[in-house]
Amino acid sequence: MVKDGEFVAIFNSIHRVMKAEKILKERSLPILLIPAPRALRADCGLAIRYGGADREAVEGVLSEFGLVPEEIFVREGGSYRRCDGPVGGSELS
Template identity: 25%
Template sequence: MDSYYILVFNNTHEAMKAESGCVEAKIKATMMPTPSYITKSCGISLRVDENGFSSIKELINEEKINVKSIFKKEDSFYAEVQL
């Protein structure tokens, strides 16, 4: 099963801040274009696998990163999740 999380941001600055924090904290994350069928927002999102999701939640809270929404992809479905 193909399952991961997509973090969507209000702007590129927040996306870059999140990616930088992931690099420093050694959280495996990948920048990706925001799928347009999820939301029309910042064009850059962060993809995080299930193993890194708890770490990214901590990072978001500690660094006060503004995340617009989070989606979990399972197979071909996207479901919005709450922090």
């Protein structure tokens, strides 16, 4: 379950999400591999969940390894908002 304020990174393949999980866990970052929430479209069916306090570190490591997620969402008030950067996005229920 994704709580308000948590982020969900969606990848376009199972290979990429598994590689991202491995790298992030090797860096001891507090992430969790989860089934992609039904409200979000995910080709591989899996996603990575992480807290807002860890966003910069998680996304920095992913970028460093060329594993930029296809999309990133944050849970807010029971809906998901797409993150286009530090500010902005659109809402999905």
